[in-house]
Amino acid sequence: MASGDCRKEDSLEENRTDSGIDSYRSMLKSEEPREPSGDFSGPRDKFSTGEERLDSAYGSSSITVESLTEIVGDCTLSSAKDQAQISELSEQEENLLTTITEDGDTILHLAIIHEEEFIAQKLIEIFPRDVLDIQNNLYQSPLHLATYLNLTKVVKGLLEKGASLELQDQDGNTALHVACQHGQTECVTEMTREVSSSKLAPVLEVQNWRGLACLHLAALNRQHHIMNLLMKKGADLNIQEGTSGKTALHLAVELHDMKSVTLLLSRGANVDVAMFNGCTALHLAVGRQDADIADLLCQSGADTMLRNMEDETALDLADGNDDILALFPFDDIQISGRSVVGVKF
Template sequence: MANSDDEKGKVDLSEDSQIDSGVYSFPSLNKDYQCIRTTEESNTEDNEGNSDKLDNTTGERLDSAYGSSSLTVDSLNEIFHNCKISEEPASEGTESSSEREVNLLTTITEDGDTILHLAIIHEETEFAHQLIELFPKDVLDIQNNLYQTPLHLATYLNLSLVVRSLLLKQASLDLQDQEGNTALHLACDQGRSECANEMTTNAPPRQLASVMEIQNWRGQTCLHIATQRRNLRMVKLLLKKGANLNVQDGTSGKTPLHMAVELHDMDLVKFLLNKGANVDATMFNGCTPLHLAVGRQDVAVALLLCQSGADQMLKNMEDETALDLADGNDNILALFPFDDIQISGQSVIGVKF
């Protein structure tokens, strides 16, 4: 992953930097800015009581270390509850309203978050909707220091209506976070079915088709992740929307069928086979799903694969057939035709000496 600051979606995080993203083109939109504090003012305030959003599973931060930001939770709560977007004209003789607008709407925190990122992090959905309507597309696609867009955060927090608003304003679905995940990858990983529905319904078809092919840094597409999470509902949705049933991951060449076999998930294996998955698809090392099933001593899955026409004589790069991996398991051996005379696993019936 490229680290240069001029990479797409990356912003200048210097103390005085601001993003001029067309906010000046909205002079008719004025706000009650008595609650606004600039980055410099916030730096002088007490950060005690700052509460972090944590991933309940890993304990990692979801909001790009928000606690270290120059904007505090208290200041944000004040902004969220007191600032209203209105169409009232600015009063004459007062401080320039447009200057105050820019303070709020274009401030980037030390963690690269815009006010829209922060509104979503704090689940202030009404305020987030207002900002989405105000912001041009380029601002909606700004990525923070973890390369998360507002769409990533809305998906992680399962804010499906915010996801819809972002997509209707043409927020990009193909931007990747620091793990290489698009927002749809996250939806598959976290089981956010409503968010996934919004993405597959409201994203432009060409962009959605492209996203289906994107691999994260572990080489996984959205379909691989949904399969790995054993989320049959998500797998069905992705296939309905055009995901490649036999797509290989970028690290080992596994297809979703290989993964379902590894998971001993009979329902997923049956579903994928019924949808036309290639029963003899090979990984980069030449292993077929049958190799994996036999190697894991999974009689039921191995039987299903054989009944679905799996070629029992295919060899992997170690020159092994699935039978060679049976390891003396009589139940597995019973699935394969037996010849009285074999040399190195090859039948010698009919061979002339």
């Protein structure tokens, strides 16, 4: 990759205990579901046709908020029944609760899409764990959708019932990826709160189809609190994204995000990790003429003599910037095109 790439490469991003559903019907919202904001192509595609989603076939019925409530209301939700075992439901109840729409959604997906949290919580009580992990045609699990809509109590309920954190949607994102991209801090907290390090580690290492792990997404979106949460939970600070080998530190430098750079370095990020083209964070900082971040990297021990695949040191990218050149007091002496450090005459 040419030196210009070092300079100009763009940066990649209380359970309810009342009598049951009937007492809640009068409180249900009648509005259509909102279209979530943000640039997340998977769920955006799913939500962009809100009217169609309301009319999606569920068995032979048209689904509205009211009919969704009736479907759940027809099922026995009393504590006398073991609600965790679907095998104990009547045949009619089982058919209602396990029918899949043409979009691949279960009734739980639909409850979440309509943001009917109480209904969703009741369905989580009824469904066994395996049903909670059913993915729709966009490979979104209920946990993906609850996270995207920031329904923290639903996220908590799903996780307490054992919903998987490792499932990936059509873009390769886990629910934790979604939370990191959109700054859903409470959802991240729930997903990492009581999960063992051995169980969470593979989730933190999963890369989506753009090669990004959760820490990369948090860095790309300047989610400093989430970055801190992930690092406390053992996220690999030096994990490289799959397309060009950037670490979170490279991404933070590209964004001129001093706060992220400081946070990563204070947590022990390796300042000299090289991208696939050989560029270190210092190459990127100098190439972008960011003297402040370059200075911080040098103070953190960055090796000023490392060369990229174009055989360039960071100094070679300074382009006469006096503030940056001042960081390399001995590197301006060259013999045969190579810098000489500490030459005595």
